[in-house]
Amino acid sequence: MSQTFKTIAKFQYSAEAQIIKGRLESEGIQVFLSDNITIDTDPLVSNAIGGVKLKVLTTDAMEAQHILESISKYAINDEGNAIHCPNCASTEVQLFSTITSLKSFIAFVFGFISGTLPFYSKDKYRCANCNTEFDVK
Incomplete structure (x- = not known):
């Protein structure tokens, strides 16, 4: 099984990403957040580093994308x-x-x-x- 992650969404702040992470994890999808601690430390660098990246396993990417699209x-x-x-x-x-x-x-x-x-x-x-x-x- 491949352990490669794919970025499926980017958020300006980690609070937004944490909410979506919780939703995906409740559906049984393994989620990894990238750059969230850096942005929590200094929120002004969010745009410079591309925000908080929400990553899932490439095998779960399509299912995670469908869940994201279902959220209003x-x-x-x-x-x-x-x-x-x-x-x-x-x-x-x-x-x-x-x-x-x-x-x-x-x-x-x-x-x-x-x-x-x-x-x-x-x-x-x-x-x-x-x-x-x-x-x-």
Whole structure:
């Protein structure tokens, strides 16, 4: 049996990779994470080294890829229902953070100067079909 690993996904932070790793391991697939400790030590190097690599045995790659594709990448509400775009009614809606208000901009500048992470940002939703940005109340 070959012990060769194949990279099937890359993540910016190890927390994302750990969630997917747990899902794959629950399905009986052996998973290996690469560069996760380096990125946990210094998250700013994530883009420079290509993120956290999620690797599986080459014999399990196809099954792992099917499991990854079955995981929804779109936002859901607290009840587990898909969020609908108010413009086109699509369910392909993703959450993102923005710095558009004066308060969030000042917090970003203060965090940048002081070397801390930003402590205020506004979350919005964006439709993948029509690019409409909106809030959910």
